[in-house]
Structure formats: structure tokens, C-alpha cells
Amino acid sequence: MASALSAQAQGAPNARRQPVVVELFTSQGCSSCPPANANLIALSRRPDVLALSFSVTYWDYLGWKDVFGKPQFTQRQVTYEPRLGQSGPFTPQMVVNGRESTIGYDLAEIETLVARNHRQDGPSISLGAGRIVIGAGTAGPEEADVWLVQYDPGIVEVPVRRGENTGRTLPHGHVVHELARLGSWNGRAATYAFPSGRDGFKTAILVQGRNGGPILAAATME
Template identity: 40%
Template sequence: MTLRLLYRLAILALALPLLAAPALAGDLTRPRGVIELFTSQGCSTCPPADKLFEKFANDDSVVALAYHVDYWDYLGWRDTLSSPDSTDRQYAYMRAFGTRSVYTPQAVINGRVHVNGAKHADIAEALDRMNKSGEGLSVDVSLRQSGDGLLIEAGPASPGAAHKAHLILVYFGPPQSVGMEVGENEGRTITYWNPVSDVQTAGVWRGEAMKYEIPIGNIAHNGGCAVLLQSVSKDGVPGPILGAAIYRRKAEQTQQIRD
């Protein structure tokens, strides 16, 4: 049994006593939407999207996550934030959307549609359109620190909405400035926000209010964690995101926990 599997089983064991607890009214929030940017340090068309993404990463009304893919590394510069898991997630979306290829910069909105990640108007229009048409987030979710843990609370399903989703934890690091020495962006220094470091499926939400707790020590200093309630097919293809929340860990919070 691998350490990774043992870790997941430990989290699940911690969560089981809390699953039946009702969510606390008034503590739950509902962002305008989730923006998942697929980008690469080795992609010459990505810097405008990375710059735009900074605005979304600092906008408390959305959950913004940046996945660095690794398939452009052959162009001469290995993306220092890339991972095969990020690439796998983008290919899973490719299957969900029925497209024949992947591209960067790509922004996936609420797990439902994709647009050019450098086009602010297209991202904003997708968010507005889905919220008006009932394809926005429909489940309230919150994350907050509770002692040395991070408490996740999810509300019940809305009438007529889906009643099952995976509870996905997305960990990300602090902003990082990277100077590219070779490749298509040679000579540029770009700051990358909310770079995803790990994605874990931690449980299943079945339409009822629930609580879930994870160790706050899993979150990088000055980084954070997002929780996504996302529909997933039997074949593992990601679908609409029903609810989401984000938590950012600050240096002073780390010091308080140590004290």
C-alpha cells in the first residue's frame, strides 16, 4: 500500500464522523464561478493570460486555479510549476468537451465551457451567462480554519439540481516569479498566481449538508486550497462544478499554529 493511498484513507477516516453534521447557516458562500487556467512557462502566447489571471486570483468573488501543463517542455524550457496531473486534468476536459486536442492558454469555466484564457471579455461573458441561465454554482461551500485543521462545509443540493459530486481538493502554492532563461519566453520574468501543486479526490457529496476536515499543515506557506464539488462520470470524465470555495494560508496563520 503506497503512502499516498494511506494518506487518503486517513483523511477519509477523519471525515466520516463529520459527514452527517449539518452545515452552519450563514457561514457558507457562493462564488460567481470557478476559473481553471491551463498554462505553461514554455508557451509564447501564455504571458497575457498569466497577467490577466493575476486579477482573477486576487478577486474574492471567483475561485481561480492555474494548472501548469508539461507538454510544451520540449520547446527548450521546463516549466518549473508543471506536473503530469495538470496535463491529465486538461486531457480529461478535452474528453468532456469532445474536442480533438488541448491548447494553452485555455480557461475552463465552472467545468462546463472553455475559452481563450487571455480573453477577459470571453471569461466574463461565460461567467455572467451561466449565472443567468442557471449553470452557475448551485451549492454553498465554505472553508475556514478550525484550530490546526481546515473545516469544509457544504450545503444541500438546490431543488432540481444534481445530487452527487466528487469532493475535490486542489492545493496551490504562493505567487512565484520565474525568469525564463531559454525557450519561447526567454528573457521574460513572469509572476504566476495560484499554481496548482496537487489535486485529490477526497470523498463524495450526495446532495446533503456535510462537514469535512483536513489538516491545515497540508497547505503550503502563503499558499492555499480550493474545494470543488464536481460531477464526474463513471469513466472519470469531469463535468459541471456545482459548488466551490477557496482558502489562502498566510504567514501569520502558520506562526499561530506553531505557537
């Protein structure tokens, strides 16, 4: 069944506002990243936040290849930067609802960004029975993207044997393993096939403005 974060199903009497999506771009080869990893773990305990950890690949040359890193995660961060006013990607970086960016060291600052990015005007998302239903709403000047994210809901400890974090065991929370674009959404109600998930992982759906635009809606399913 859909989790409480899958709120705002049309007509659902117990609908709650959708979560704020906080994406951390991190790397096990980055000595500055562990404090931001810890902050994401703290945020992952909040029911009003969907915390997602994306491991990038551009620090792999420093001597340790991030075991979760994928080029498509790096590309997701690169796509964000022009809209966020950044000259290029860096770690650690937290992106809040696709709208604002911070380094991620200061948990109080991140919580301030979360508080001002709560939205209740996005389309409803209903998950289950092999399908995803996105309700009617405003897509913006262009069609929005519909993303499927599969992530580990637990905390994973990774021992690092080389590079800047040699000898440390780094905890990671809500590590993303798969990211796939399911299609586009033009503001009209639409239904998408719901691919089967991987055992032990959770699935999230993001409705997001094209080319790294703002996240309009999000939902998770067990």
C-alpha cells in the first residue's frame, strides 16, 4: 500500500501534504562529505522529507571508486547547476525540491530551506496495482518529467580503503540505486505503468520540471 508520503491522492480523506525532496550529491572519495551524509540521515527520519542520496563519479580518480556511483547521477547534478546559479557540480551539495541549493554542512540551514519549500499545490500521485496515476494540475511552460527512483531505505556502512577517506567507515542513508524517466506529464491526468521494484528497496515518484526544474510533486511506495 502507498505510504503516508504518497499523500494527496484525489479525494482521499486522509491526504497530507507531499514531502519536500532533499537530494544529496556525495562521494565516498570526498573528505568533506561525511557531515552532509550525517545530515541527510537525520533528515531521512522526518515524515515530511523525502531524503535521497546520489553518489557521483567525478572524484573516483582520487583513489577510491564510490561503490554506489553512477554517471547518470552525476549528470542529474550537472543538469541542476545552471538553474541553481552554480558554475559546476561540487560535493557535498544538497538540492531542496529542485529549487534551492546548499553545501549541506549546517542542518539548521537545511531545515530552514525545507520549511520554506513545503508545497500543497502539486498534482496528486497515486501508486499501486501496477500503475502510477498523476492527477491534473499545472505543468509549467514545458511538459514535466516523471522520474522513478529506487533507493535503500536503511543505513549502509561502507569501509573506505583508499583515497581521501582511507580507513574510515562511512554511513549512508537512503542511497539511490536506480533512476529512470518514465515519461512526461503535460498537466492533464495521466497513468503510467509501475515497474516492479527491487527487493528491500523503496520506490519514489518525482514529477519535475524539464531539465532540472522544480519538483512539483513526490510520493513513495513501500
